[in-house]
Amino acid sequence: MTTIHLADWLNARIDRAREEPVYRQLLEAMQQAILTGQLASGAKLPSSRMLAADISVARNTVLHVYEQLTAEGYVTSTTGSxxxxxDTAPNDRAAVRKPQEPADETPRKPCLISKRGARLIAHAGVAPKQWGAFMPGVPDVAEFPSRTWSRLQSRLWKRASPDLLTYAPGGGYRPLRRALSDYLRVARSVKCTPDQIIITTGIHQSIDLAVRLLTDSGDRAWVEEPCYWGVRSVLQASGLTLVPVPVDEEGLNPSARDMAAPPRIALVTPSHQYPLGMVMSLARRRALLEFARQHGVWIIEDDYDSEFRYRSRPLSSLQGLDDAGQVIYVGSLGKMMFPGLRMGYMVVPENLVDTFRTGVAELYREGQLMQQAVMTEFILDGHLTSHVRRMRGLYDERRQLLIDAIGAHFGETLAVRGDEAGLHFVLELPGNASDRAITDDALASGVVTRPLTHYYMNQEDARRGLMLGYACVPNAEIAPAFAKLAGVIERALSAVEAGS
Amino acid sequence: MTTIHLADWLNARIDRAREEPVYRQLLEAMQQAILTGQLASGAKLPSSRMLAADISVARNTVLHVYEQLTAEGYVTSTTGSxxxxxDTAPNDRAAVRKPQEPADETPRKPCLISKRGARLIAHAGVAPKQWGAFMPGVPDVAEFPSRTWSRLQSRLWKRASPDLLTYAPGGGYRPLRRALSDYLRVARSVKCTPDQIIITTGIHQSIDLAVRLLTDSGDRAWVEEPCYWGVRSVLQASGLTLVPVPVDEEGLNPSARDMAAPPRIALVTPSHQYPLGMVMSLARRRALLEFARQHGVWIIEDDYDSEFRYRSRPLSSLQGLDDAGQVIYVGSLGKMMFPGLRMGYMVVPENLVDTFRTGVAELYREGQLMQQAVMTEFILDGHLTSHVRRMRGLYDERRQLLIDAIGAHFGETLAVRGDEAGLHFVLELPGNASDRAITDDALASGVVTRPLTHYYMNQEDARRGLMLGYACVPNAEIAPAFAKLAGVIERALSAVEAGS
Known part of the structure; x- marks a missing residue:
């Protein structure tokens, strides 16, 4: 391309009516000319003065474009010459290839997502809708004392120190760790010092960290059957082989065959089995601890929502019974506060404190110390306790309203289970009903629920049921929303009966 | 234990002078009595009325303790009886075992951290100190316009909607994605729609997500030699085999042997090689893209700090040259804002948008939409642009002050490299100097630096140097802090000379 041709070519591409600055348009046009080979490698560019005159732009603009092209490696400048x-072409063929035009003559290998990625996506449990009747596991964020939180936040930001704006070097904000260790000691009989607390972004990150530090790819992990889908995804993403261990009324109930092949790690929800809701009996707790002690098994105690227990105080933790330092206790502030907060904690055995503090900083490069400082004030000023107390009363009402609504529609025919604690319970369905089909139909009617079978790894043994979250549903909406759901259930059950 | 003995035993353990409520003391004492077998399984507890009288506490307190013991499975109650x-013992031996006393007679397998965990900790790069002269990679958070941020934050919290307080269903806050796609299109020639933007907590999470979705354990990953330690840790935690590929003045420079074994994924820092600072040449960019296209290689473009380029505008991205949809572009807001913010973004190819949105929600259960909303306002009101512009000027001054201080102490004997952009540069040392020893001695003198060799996988080929971050050091502290460091360097170099 000669200088004249270059000027024509550029003039055809620069449109002063466009919002984009001329500088940018000229830069992109020059890049295109070089990338497509229309300005061949080795060609000399016109002087900035000459080009500026030819295309009627300021000389400084051309100079800036030339500088940028130099910085980005499109051109080379030698003073005076x-x-x-x-010379930018990876090879001759590519050099003459126009952008957007696939170079069919060169072999191309498709770029694919991985096996573990494909499995993760195929089994993803995350719901497209995260709010409304009867989304399980979500607290009523509309009741969160936003003004109190905002006030504390403003106060702390007024004296934001650099230390709180940079990376968290490991473990999190010390006063928050102290406040949490006090809370957990009293409320949950967790045995810990502030040092043993590691602040995380929630239960997913806590489990991910424990798995990456304590297990290797290919290790066996016991998970409760049924269990939370998120735990399965996190474990599988780290290459663990999941062994589903059934639960009965006393919680985790490993068979002799399970016990014969001890896992590297076992995940349990002793205070409130997720999703079924039973409490692990003391006998099972002690048996599990003894088994773990004998076989070097790590136990992760997932205590995700036990602040909301309606007929007794929160239960003592499994961690408090552990003398061997094998239990990692994980909890979340999201359900007491609001899920978007993304704040949780783990309690690790004393001899692992350094390992976990280094691990969390190395893998995730944590920060959010300002938010942790606000959280600390919120706890120390007593707001957390009073908010949780108020929510416990409110959720208890909603729980009862939903149970009443179920009774009004179905009498004794459909049982409710796991309603002693938490933010949801399970509405049991007959074994021949499809809880997945009902969930899909319900969503079409504007009601969110999750099928119980979705929480099982082995579908053949799965109980049928619907997970009903009541915590985030305003009292007045519970009966009308359940009426819609009841219609869907009735139609599904009569279709099953007609078909059988 | 008879009733009288139980009362004595409890009285000995309840201390009304302690801060802990009597309820809690009584509960713990009863749990201990049961756990240690002093109250044998099957034993009948005294009536609440009798025990209350014997130990002089309110009968209601005893009733609450009995209820809690029932809920936690320590005792069983039958109305009337x-x-x-x-029966809580896992086996006879454990039942009589006292807490804290190891049961030496049962075999015990030690509980260990895993191979991958041990390797992560052994190679951890995270520094104990994250602030001060000359910590690399940290912006000056003291200059962050906290009041503006706090004002926007307060305004948004006044109208906090439930949607912004719950989980982020995938990808992040839509208006932020739109603002970022506009910014990246103009400033970095990134080709993307708002849909292609995925908000993450930063570069660690972006890379972790890409690796878990796009690679399998055992796959090969090219990393630049040298490179950021955090990238290595994240890749290794997911089981990848790292192949260090040397960089030269034009960036990544794979050998014929490297090219003969294409990796599954390649991580590059084309705009500002980390840590050495060169720009990947256009020829190398095109060669890498062509190689990736032919062999189905994913490329992760880590563009961690190119907003701070001192002699030209930010450079165009590699992603903008990619016609095949194989580049994942990752960036961070932490260095423009403040690292504790934990906010970053990735740009994924159009056909992977759903995969990444599902993946991020499934693996990390993201939230922080309120913070993302504040960030959006901060961008749309022009604060980000003006803050970055101001910081670029300030960092440029500090860069020059540090270069001047180096010149004053060492003249031309020690070279500076990679100072065209970013928040740090490298001070080169002679090949026989120990940059690690100098770093340790400097820390003892109160000066933070990082040894260049730490960023290499192969130590034998590693260049010696010190990573010097100037961005977070107030102008007036630069010369005095460097004087201390210069003393350490001079002593080390003269020791090397004396020894050679």
Missing amino acids: GTYVA | GTYVA
Whole structure:
């Protein structure tokens, strides 16, 4: 391309009516000319003065474009001798290839997602809708004392120190760790010092960290059957082989065959089995601890929502019974506060404190110390306790309203289970009903629920049921929303009966 | 234990002078009595009325303790017949074992951290100190316009909607994605729609997500030699085999042997090689893209700090040259804002948008939409642009002050490299100097630096140097802090000379 041709070519591409600055348009046009080979490598560019005159832009603009092209490696400049198109082609064929035009003549290998990625996506449990009747596991964030939180936040930001704005070097904000250790000691009989607390972004990150530090790819992990889908995804993403261990009324109930092949790690929800809701009996707790002690098994105690227990105080933790330092206790502030907060904690055995503090900083490069400082004030000023107390009363009402609504529609025919604690319970369905089909139909009617079978790894043994979250549903909406759901259930059950 | 003995035993353990409520002390004492076998399984507890009288506490307190013991499975109650200690022992031996006393007679397998965990900790790069002269990679958070941020934050919290307080269903806050796609299109020639933007907590999470979705354990990953330690840790935690590929003045420079074994994924820092600072040449960019296209290689473009380029505008991205949809572009807001913010973004190819949105929600259960909304306002009101512009000027001054201080102490004997952009540069040392020893001695003198060799996988080929971050050091502290460091360097170099 000669200088004249270059000027024509550029003039055809620069449109002063466009919002984009001329500088940018000229830069992109020059890049295109070089990338497509229309300005061949080695070609000398016109002087900035000459080009500026030819295309009627300020000389400074051309100078800036030339500088940027130099910085980005499109051209090379030698003082006194001029500016030349750099040799940029990876090979001859590619050099003449126009952008957007696939170079069919060169072999191309498709770029694919991985096996573990495909499995993760195929089994993803995350719901497209995260709010409304009867989304399980979500607290009523509309009741969160936003003004109190905002006030504390403003106060702390007024004296934001650099230390709180940079990375958290490991473990999190010390006063928050102290406040949490006090809370957990009293409320949950967790045995810990502030040092043993590691602040995380929630239960997913806590489990991910424990798995990456304590297990290797290919290790066996016991998970409760049924269990929370998120735990399965996190474990599988780290290459663990999941062994589903059934639960009965006393919680985790490993068979002799399970016990014969001890896992590297076992995940349990002793205070409130997720999703079924039973409490692990003391006998099972002690048996599990003894088994773990004998076989070097790590136990992760997931205590995700036990602040909301309606007929007794929160239960003592499994961690408090552990003398061997094998229990990692994980909890979340999201359900007491609001899920978007993304704040949780783990309690690790004393001899692992350094390992976990280094691990969390190395893998996730944590920060959010300002938010942790606000959280600390919120706890120390007593707001957390009073908010949780108020929510416990409110959720208890909603729980009862939903149970009443179920009774009004179905009498004794459909049982409710796991309603002693938490933010949801399970509405049991007959074994021949499809809880997945009902969930899909319900969503079409504007009601969110999750099928119980979705929480099982082995579908053949799965109980049928619907997970009903009541915590985030305003009292007045519970009966009408359940009426819609009841219609869907009735139609499904009569279709099953007609078909059988 | 008879009733009288139980009362004595409890009286000995309840201390009304302690801060802990009597309820809690009584509960713990009863749990201990049961756990240690002093109250044997099957034993009948005294009636609440009798025990209350014997130990002089309110009967209601005893009733609450019995209820809690029932809920936690320590005792069972039958109406009319009384309360009995439950059968809780996992086996006879454990039942009589006292807490804290190791049961030496049962075999015990030690509980260990895993191979991958041990390797992560052994190679951890995270520094104990994250602030001060000359910590690399940290912006000056003291200059962050906290009041503006706090004002926007307060305004948004006044109208906090439930949607912004719950989980982020995938990808992040839509208006932020739109603002970022506009910014990246103009400033970095990134080709993307708002849909292609995925908000993450930063570069660690972006890379972790890409690796878990796009690679399998055992796959090969090219990393630049040298490179950021955090990238290595994240890749290794997911089981990848790292292949260090040397960089030269034009960036990544794979050998014929490297090219003969294409990796599954390649991580590059084309705009500002980390840590050495060169720009990947256009020829290398095109060669890498062509190689990736032919062999189905994913490329992760880590563009961690190119907003701070001192002699030209930010460079165009590699992603903008990619016609095949194989580049994942990752960036961070932490260095423009403040690292504790934990906010970053990735740009994924159009056909992977759903995969990444589902993946991020499934693996990390993201939230923080309120913070993302504040960030959006901060961008749309122009604060980000003006803050970055101001910081670029300030960092440029500090860069020059540090270069001047180096010149004053060492003249031309020690070279500076990679100072065209970013928040740090490298001070080169002679090949026989120990940059690690100098770093340790400097820390003892109160000066933070990082040894260049730490960023290499192969130590034998590693260049010696010190990573010097100037961005977070107030102008007036630069010369005095460098004087201390210069003393350490001079002593080390003269020791090397004396020894050679």
